[in-house]
Amino acid sequence: MLTDLVVSQKVVKVNEFTVVGVPIRTDEPVEETGTGLIPEHWQTFYKQQLANKIANKVNGNTFALYTEFEYNQKMDFTFALGYEVLPGGELKDDMREFIIPEGEYMVFTTAIGPARQVVVEAWAYIREWAKKNHRAYKIDFELYDERCIDPEYSQVDIYVSI
Incomplete structure (x- = not known):
């Protein structure tokens, strides 16, 4: 085990794929306080059942x-929640298409626990890791798969572009 926060990390090659999702703009200082826009965005995404508006989903x-990192004092970025899709789907409402580029990613696997907690803790570890290692700041993503069915007992993979 690497730490209590991240149980594994490895480099993987990812093939290009497309995600359709609902974006917001935010910044690192706001999100690091724990009172940022991201938790509210998750709630809105599920309460308004926005997943049902995404066509041609590859899986669940x-x-x-x-993504769309701005190198300013606040490190603004776009955060989006969505699903991998097949080509040709219609974009509804505030949906946007994001291309995840082919390339190498460092994958950090969180400990098992409440999703919100383990992801926040893993990102703290990743920020420290990034001080000594190359992070490309192209597009990073969290993958919530079958290990996340129970939000109180989840394990998440975090892909960081390198």
């Missing part, structure tokens, strides 16, 4: 994307 895995 949810993706949380971090």
Whole structure:
């Protein structure tokens, strides 16, 4: 085990794929306080059943994307929740298409626990890791698959572009 926060990390090659999701803009200082926009965005995504508006889903895995990083004092970025899709789907409402580029990603696997807690703790570990390692800041994503059916007993893979 690497730490109590991240149980494994490895480099993987990812083939290009497309995610359709609902984006918001936010920044690192706001999100690091724990009172940022991301938790509310998750609630809205599920309460309004926005997943049902995404056509041509490949499977039921949810993706949380971090992209369009702005290198300013606040490190603004776009956060989106969505699903991998097949080409040709119609975009509804505030949906956007995001291309996950082919490339190498460092995959951090969280400990098992409440999803919100283990992901926040893993990102704290990743921020420390990034001080000594190369992070490309292209697009990073969290993969919520069958290990996340119970939000209180979840394990999440976090893909960081390198």
